[in-house]
Amino acid sequence: MATVFLSTAKTFLPTLLSTTSSTSPSSSSSLTPPQLIHGKKHNARPELSLCKAVRDSQQPPYPPILTKRGLSISLTTSFLSLVSSQGCSAANAAILEADDDMELLEKVKRDRKKRLEKQGVISSSNKETAYLQDLVYKLSKVGQAIENNDLSAASSVLGPSTDTDWVQKANAAFRKLSSSPEEKSQVDTFNSSLASLISSVIRKDVEASKIAFVSSATAFEEWTALTGLVGQLKGL
The missing domain is CATH 1.20.120.290 (Oxygen-evolving enhancer protein 3 (PsbQ), four-helix up-down bundle)
Known part of the structure; x- marks a missing residue:
């Protein structure tokens, strides 16, 4: 299959080169200028400008611009917000845990005081x-x-x-x-x-x-x- 493809390419390539060489710049210059229509000179630039205007109108007038600095600021803000919220939650949990520890400690103190008082009553009874x-x-x-x-x-x-x-x-x-x-x-x-x-x-x-x-x-x-x-x- 590869041998047949290369043989065909060798046959087709000289024909293409000869056709291309026969068309020279001088012969193309002898063609009737496309700018002359009905005896008047026609300018192609307005048509090109119009096409450009149409293409421009199909695009958003102010595309968003995302720079490295903007992306960095956005990520930093999000990270700080997340850390702040987690920090508040951890602080609240620590406060509640400290309150529980204080209540437990106070209860232990009260129970110990009651036991000592009861032992004193028993000892004197x-x-x-x-x-x-x-x-x-x-x-x-x-x-x-x-x-x-x-x-x-x-x-x-x-x-x-x-x-x-x-x-x-x-x-x-x-x-x-x-x-x-x-x-x-x-x-x-x-x-x-x-x-x-x-x-x-x-x-x-x-x-x-x-x-x-x-x-x-x-x-x-x-x-x-x-x-x-x-x-x-x-x-x-």
């Missing part, structure tokens, strides 16, 4: 602590008696009602050592469960006695955990 220690011993004996289904022994420890001496002394300790609503709520639960326990034991209802005992013991343990008395009482 030896009598109330002894009342609560007696409560622990009595609950332990009642639990063992109920486990053995010996409700008579449980009744002898509990007494006939919540007006017994040991219950009144325990409530005196509760009132002195309870400061928060949670602690007072656990005291109410204990007293309510203890009343049910005494009533169930008197009725010889083993199952109800077991349920009431568990409720009483749980409320008391919750209260000692809230007040910080867990380490102060034996048998818990």
Whole structure:
């Protein structure tokens, strides 16, 4: 295919050269000037000017000019705006985080102050602590008696009602050592469960006695955990 193409090109090239050489500048000058139409001289410049005017009218009169300096200023402005917005967001987040840290620190300080105050009250309440220690011993004996289904022994420890001496002394300790609503709520639960326990034991209802005992013991343990008395009482 390449050999045929080169052979044809060699044949065509001399013919083209001879035709071109036969047309010389002198022969072209003998042609009738195209500027003479109807015996008058015609100027081609207005036609060229008109074409140029048409081309110019099709283009926007004021094309946008984008220079390196303009592009640099635009990019710099955009970058500074982005950095500024991100910087504000980071600053706001840092402020919020600092506020949270301050609130947490204040809470830790308040809790520590309350614990120290409570420890001071407990240290100065030896009598109330002894009342609560007696409560622990009595609950332990009642639990063992109920486990053995010996409700008579449980009744002898509990007494006939919540007006017994040991219950009144325990409530005196509760009132002195309870400061928060949670602690007072656990005291109410204990007293309510203890009343049910005494009533169930008197009725010889083993199952109800077991349920009431568990409720009483749980409320008391919750209260000692809230007040910080867990380490102060034996048998818990």
